[in-house]
Amino acid sequence: MTHHPLSPRLDHCPESLPREAYIDPRWFAREMETVFARQWQCAGRLADFPEGQLRRLILGNMPVIVIHGEGGIAAYHNVCRHRGAELCAADRPVGKLITCPYHAWSYSAADGALVATGPARPTADFDRASHGLLPVAVRQWQGFVFLNASTAEVPLAADVPLATLDNWPIAGLSVGHLWEKELACNWKVFWENYSECLHCPGIHPELCEMVPVYGEGIMGASEALGWTPEQPVRRNLREGAESWTPDGKPCGPVFPQLTQEERQRGYSFVTVWPSLYVVAHVDYVRAVRIVPLSPERTRLTVEWYFPEATLAQPGFDAAQVASFAKTVLMQDGAAAEMNQRGLSSPAFIRGRLMPEEYEIDRFHRWLLKAMAAAA
Ligand code: FES
Ligand SMILES: [Fe+2]
Known part of the structure; x- marks a missing residue:
């Protein structure tokens, strides 16, 4: 030995x-x-995500948006639930709503919920509640912001x-x-x-x-x-x-x-x-x-x-x-x-x-x- x-x-x-x-x-x-x-990715420091701003990032092959709103940092896939258009083409200030530039579906910036469907008038079989933005997990450690696009629970x-x-x-x-x-x-x-x-x-x-x-x-x-x-x-x-x-x-x-x-x-x-x-x-x-x-x-x-x-x-x-x-x-x-x-x-x-x-x-x-x- x-x-x-x-x-x-x-x-x-x-x-x-x-x-x-x-x-x-x-x-x-x-x-x-x-x-x-599918694994946690460090996206930067908390200071890189100023309050009131929306930022775009790519996690592997997934485009995502990160929003620092009143309730803290949230992240979603940068994909509209209507027919899949890219929701946000640039980093920008964010207000209460995120509106798709294609047919104007609007989502709440606070929780991603679908708020309005623009000029479209869905029939009764359409369930608005299940068409919110697809969430991306967020975790913070020592001022670092981590994102995870996996739908499974992955420990940091x-x-x-x-x-x-x-x-x-x-x-x-x-x-x-x-x-x-x-x-x-x-x-x-x-x-x-x-x-x-x-x-x-x-x-x-x-x-x-x-x-x-x-x-x-x-x-x-x-x-x-x-x-x-x-x-x-x-x-x-x-x-x-x-x-x-x-x-x-x-x-x-x-x-x-x-x-x-x-x-x-x-x-x-x-x-x-x-x-x-x-x-x-x-x-x-x-x-x-x-x-x-x-x-x-x-x-x-x-x-x-x-x-x-x-x-x-x-x-x-x-x-x-x-x-x-x-x-x-x-x-x-x-x-x-x-x-x-x-x-x-x-x-x-x-x-x-x-x-x-x-x-x-x-x-x-x-x-x-x-x-x-x-x-
Ligand atoms: S694809 Fe977004 S509103 Fe139609
Ligand atoms: Fe070295």
């Missing part, structure tokens, strides 16, 4: 996904139908309990820096790269300096050969560093509710496949949102959140704080694009995962299970 039974390392080298999973429009369409239209779950970040007041933080980037890769290639550190020594010199264990090609001590649970827990960050900032120093006041262990850890990650991961530091929080645009294009939206007291510091430069993680993300983006260029060659059939890539294997099994369950 070269590794302890409690180590996350795999005891074999499984196959990766086949090439078509990364390039084939039919595979992509199946993912949109089965995963992105992450790789670790969502309560992991309970001591961070994320809902009350403000965006100090935003970075958007379109990558020439399949969305899964980005997640796979995020899920292993074998690439860290070669691709991330600055990060490996900050987090020495990454320099060993692993994400945590428990992955090392010879690790046993009795070994003392090591600090993640290099000596003297407390946060992912260019100099390792907190960029403002440290969040007061954090435990000693949370401060010591240096970062806490929560991953909500397939659309979001959140990284919480002692002084700020960062979120990365992933939206697939096509089989070989993916949009990243990265936001850095700070307390007001931090943003108000004289001379505070959020872009400078963000530059550390942005450097790492740009290195990851370039690696993902390099990976995509290679695996699109017909010479590539499928890859092989290494024991350290247990998280990629878990991701693949999650994806295939979600696709099969919905099919």
Whole structure:
């Protein structure tokens, strides 16, 4: 036995996904139908949905509208119940009614109920109550808005309990820096790269300096050969560093509710496949949102959140704080694009995962299970 039974390392080298999973429009369409239209998707922050506004979004293959009305946030399919016209062609302020531009059926913006059928005069067999807008589920967590177009009850779950970040007041933080980037890769290639550190020594010199264990090609001590649970827990960050900032120093006041262990850890990650991961530091929080645009294009939206007291510091430069993680993300983006260029060659059939890539294997099994369950 070269590794302890409690180590996350795999005891074999499984196959990766086949090439078509990364390039084939039919595979992509199946993912949109089965995963992105049926799992929770992070649609942004509450602040991205101002009160009185209607916004359009796509969940997988489903166009939806999100309305922030007096009763909070509600979402519906962007489809008229009469003959299926698109209800809303643009983001706009919303009043009491949403009226279809085709034959003027009107729905209540508060609850989606069908209120009027325009000039049409339905006969007695038409049941108005069963022709309201089709709802889309909405959930909020720490100021993030999640949508789910599935008609089944799907729990909002992450790789670790969502309560992991309970001591961070994320809902009350403000965006100090935003970075958007379109990558020439399949969305899964980005997640796979995020899920292993074998690439860290070669691709991330600055990060490996900050987090020495990454320099060993692993994400945590428990992955090392010879690790046993009795070994003392090591600090993640290099000596003297407390946060992912260019100099390792907190960029403002440290969040007061954090435990000693949370401060010591240096970062806490929560991953909500397939659309979001959140990284919480002692002084700020960062979120990365992933939206697939096509089989070989993916949009990243990265936001850095700070307390007001931090943003108000004289001379505070959020872009400078963000530059550390942005450097790492740009290195990851370039690696993902390099990976995509290679695996699109017909010479590539499928890859092989290494024991350290247990998280990629878990991701693949999650994806295939979600696709099969919905099919
Ligand atoms: S399709 Fe909307 S009112 Fe006819
Ligand atoms: Fe990386």
